[in-house]
Amino acid sequence: MDRYERAFFWFSAAMLGLFLCVLAYVTVGMHIRLPGPSGRIIPAPGQNLGAAVLATAPFNHPGLRMIGPGEYEVVMIAQQWFFFPRRIHVPAGSRVTFRVTSADVTHGFFIPGTRVNMMIIPGYISVETYRFERAGDYRIICHEYCGLDHQTMSAEVVVK
Amino acid sequence: MRTPVVDRPDAPFALPNLQRRIISLTVYLGFSALGVGVINGLAQALNYAGIDIFRYYPGLRTYYEGLTVHGVFNVIILTFAFANGFVSLTTARGLNRPLNTGLLVAAFVSLLIGSLLAAGAILSGHASVLYTFYAPLQAHWTFYLGLAFIVVSTWITSLNIFLAVAAWRREHPGQRIPLLAFISACTYIFWDIASLGVAVEVVGFLLPWSLGILPATDPMLDRTLFWFTGHPIVYFWLLPVYISWYAMIPRQVGGSLFSDTAVRIVFLMFLVIIPIGLHHQFVDPGISPKLKFAIAFLTFIVFLPSLLTAFSVMYALEIGSRRNGGTGVIAWFFHLPWSDPSVAAQLLAMLGFMLGGITGLMNASYTINLEIHNTTFVPGHFHLTVGTAVALSYMGIAYWMVPYFEQKDLWNRKFALAQSWIYFIGVLIFARGLISGGLAGMPRRTAISLIDYPKPPGWFEAGIMTGVGGSMMFIGAAMFFFEIFMTTFFSRRTEIPDIPFTDTIEPPAAAGFAVNLDRFRYWIVAAIVLCVIIYGPVIGRHIPPNFISPGNANY
Numbered sequence: 001m002d003r004y005e006r007a008f009f010w011f012s013a014a015m016l017g018l019f020l021c022v023l024a025y026v027t028v029g030m031h032i033r034l035p036g037p038s039g040r041i042i043p044a045p046g047q048n049l050g051a052a053v054l055a056t057a058p059f060n061h062p063g064l065r066m067i068g069p070g071e072y073e074v075v076m077i078a079q080q081w082f083f084f085p086r087r088i089h090v091p092a093g094s095r096v097t098f099r100v101t102s103a104d105v106t107h108g109f110f111i112p113g114t115r116v117n118m119m120i121i122p123g124y125i126s127v128e129t130y131r132f133e134r135a136g137d138y139r140i141i142c143h144e145y146c147g148l149d150h151q152t153m154s155a156e157v158v159v160k
Numbered sequence: 161m162r163t164p165v166v167d168r169p170d171a172p173f174a175l176p177n178l179q180r181r182i183i184s185l186t187v188y189l190g191f192s193a194l195g196v197g198v199i200n201g202l203a204q205a206l207n208y209a210g211i212d213i214f215r216y217y218p219g220l221r222t223y224y225e226g227l228t229v230h231g232v233f234n235v236i237i238l239t240f241a242f243a244n245g246f247v248s249l250t251t252a253r254g255l256n257r258p259l260n261t262g263l264l265v266a267a268f269v270s271l272l273i274g275s276l277l278a279a280g281a282i283l284s285g286h287a288s289v290l291y292t293f294y295a296p297l298q299a300h301w302t303f304y305l306g307l308a309f310i311v312v313s314t315w316i317t318s319l320n321i322f323l324a325v326a327a328w329r330r331e332h333p334g335q336r337i338p339l340l341a342f343i344s345a346c347t348y349i350f351w352d353i354a355s356l357g358v359a360v361e362v363v364g365f366l367l368p369w370s371l372g373i374l375p376a377t378d379p380m381l382d383r384t385l386f387w388f389t390g391h392p393i394v395y396f397w398l399l400p401v402y403i404s405w406y407a408m409i410p411r412q413v414g415g416s417l418f419s420d421t422a423v424r425i426v427f428l429m430f431l432v433i434i435p436i437g438l439h440h441q442f443v444d445p446g447i448s449p450k451l452k453f454a455i456a457f458l459t460f461i462v463f464l465p466s467l468l469t470a471f472s473v474m475y476a477l478e479i480g481s482r483r484n485g486g487t488g489v490i491a492w493f494f495h496l497p498w499s500d501p502s503v504a505a506q507l508l509a510m511l512g513f514m515l516g517g518i519t520g521l522m523n524a525s526y527t528i529n530l531e532i533h534n535t536t537f538v539p540g541h542f543h544l545t546v547g548t549a550v551a552l553s554y555m556g557i558a559y560w561m562v563p564y565f566e567q568k569d570l571w572n573r574k575f576a577l578a579q580s581w582i583y584f585i586g587v588l589i590f591a592r593g594l595i596s597g598g599l600a601g602m603p604r605r606t607a608i609s610l611i612d613y614p615k616p617p618g619w620f621e622a623g624i625m626t627g628v629g630g631s632m633m634f635i636g637a638a639m640f641f642f643e644i645f646m647t648t649f650f651s652r653r654t655e656i657p658d659i660p661f662t663d664t665i666e667p668p669a670a671a672g673f674a675v676n677l678d679r680f681r682y683w684i685v686a687a688i689v690l691c692v693i694i695y696g697p698v699i700g701r702h703i704p705p706n707f708i709s710p711g712n713a714n715y
Contacts, residue, residue, distance in 0.1 A: 005419060005422055005472070016460045019525065023526045023527060026526075026527050035443055035444065035449075041708075048710070106383070112602075118444075121379055122379045123378075123379065124444075124445040127445075141606075143604070143606070145224065145605045145606070147712070147714040148715050151223075
């Protein structure tokens with residue numbers, strides 16, 4: 001290989017290495033993490049997935065609950081073509097942990113303007129925590145195609 | 161002393177007319193699919209502008225049916241057909257020997273049957289599952305069977321290519337494989353390994369499940385197998401275009417490729433680093449974030465061969481420009497033969513690919529994915545890659561290849577030039593719309609014209625740009641079909657005996673380490689080992705599969 005080719009190669013490699021270091025810093029230093037393993041829904045033999053979801057804690061009691069000062073947990077079920085619950089209210093400054101699973105097909109769970117963005121896959125529980133600093137209406141959008149009325153599948157977080 | 165990238169460059173091209181005809185039919189099948197795909201593309205783009213024209217489309221019921229047609233026809237049927245035809249042609253020229261006619265016919269027939277089966281299932285409304293067909297949304301079994309036939313056609317093409325290379329090697333012991341044949345074979349070896357994921361998914365799970373033989377399926381396993389193939393597939397779209405950029409464009413601009421070795425290394429890097437599809441699953445549950453970071457690292461490594469391509473191809477262009485009187489640090493770029501429609505289309509495709517590459521790196525950037533995953537940023541990105549770098553290059557290649565197939569002049573060069581520019585400007589506006597929409601939180605693969613909540617700020621402007629740019633792309637594509645139609649049926653007959661190919665300034669090494677580059681078996685073993693290391697543990701957790709999802713056809 002030519003001298004210039006070599007130089008370009010190492011310059012490119014160094015640039016990509018630098019980007020990776022920044023990404024490592026973001027996740028280790030700033031604690032911005034990607035979703036990971038956080039529980040499964042395991043149907044009993046012969047049981048369908050929807051029934052298994054409703055029989056698995058905490059999805060037997062979907063909804064919002066306070067788990068500490070300024071800390072909330074919302075347990076949500078995604079199915080064609082809505083989220084349950086459809087609307088939750090929390091005060092500004094709250095830290096909200098979303099615990100979501102699907103009762104039927106693959107869905108998405110995305111709140112524009114935040115870093116809440118995860119896939120909801122049958123049999124898996126997706127978890128993300130986010131602090132809502134500013135008041136406003138935040139829309140939860142299903143961003144994975146899930147059938148005919150996919151475009152109407154959304155919910156709301158009302159922050160006061 | 162320059163080395164041609166083919167064997168016996170001065171001898172006549174030993175491709176029988178019958179084989180040329182079968183190859184041309186394969187490519188035309190792909191362009192027909194593109195035609196169907198872009199008709200639906202127009203409706204997709206207008207959807208973002210808030211206009212729902214699907215109800216006026218004959219035979220289409222929903223937005224998602226149209227989107228499935230758009231995806232399957234454009235990025236599966238078109239790309240596979242083009243690769244099968246074009247890379248067969250480049251292999252034959254690289255070795256300067258005929259291929260096996262029976263295998264060429266078999267690949268074409270398999271592709272045709274597969275396309276018809278898949279098209280029938282989609283257009284009858286029984287497969288609105290998009291081109292990712294995530295289980296448990298379930299399509300009619302003919303859709304999966306059609307996909308299987310389409311993939312098999314690429315394997316038959318591989319066999320044809322490998323037999324030709326093996327025969328050439330027997331006749332030329334100890335010689336380096338001509339560069340054009342090497343990169344052609346490398347593309348298909350790479351694809352054969354990469355396609356195993358989706359093959360197992362479709363034949364092992366989805367097909368029996370849709371036939372009722374398996375009562376349920378494992379959506380996470382299916383998805384993981386899909387993306388095992390689903391990322392490398394983008395390189396299968398891209399590598400035939402790289403073949404043109406490396407081995408043909410330098411000749412078309414009057415230049416030469418600099419280094420033979422650098423090109424072989426680039427293609428082998430794609431071959432070895434296959435298992436990076438997990439970066440499409442960054443926001444999935446159930447996969448460890450540490451593994452996701454390792455995948456981000458590997459994906460960044462695969463960015464290197466594309467950066468090297470930018471360097472080598474740019475270098476070859478500059479050599480061509482300077483030989484023809486081009487000067488300056490930047491000015492030489494404008495001195496290239498921009499009036500040649502084949503060259504202009506592919507130069508524009510390269511410019512688009514710079515933006516496509518950068519946005520692709522952003523998608524793969526681990527935590528940045530939280531901001532843009534499944535937003536319209538993603539289609540904004542891939543309409544610059546597959547929609548521009550690949551599709552516009554196909555058009556540019558067609559501007560010499562269709563005249564070669566038909567032995568006719570290109571119908572109208574100015575019209576062809578205008579076509580490429582309109583398409584290119586269109587895609588820039590279109591992609592700008594989708595990318596800004598994605599940053600404003602607009603979800604992809606969603607009938608935005610039918611949402612039942614107020615549009616958040618930024619979506620309206622993004623949608624207008626998408627609609628305007630997409631309409632320009634549609635006009636550009638329609639002009640392409642007109643040009644090809646007129647060339648085929650109404651153009652002057654002429655003799656075009658050969659296809660363009662370049663030479664290299666630095667020849668392939670006759671001894672030393674570089675000789676090992678041609679020993680494919682080492683690189684195949686390396687690729688398989690890396691796949692097993694990355695995917696072994698991920699797939700291992702699904703043995704036995706977690707069959708929890710019966711079919712769901714609410715679409």
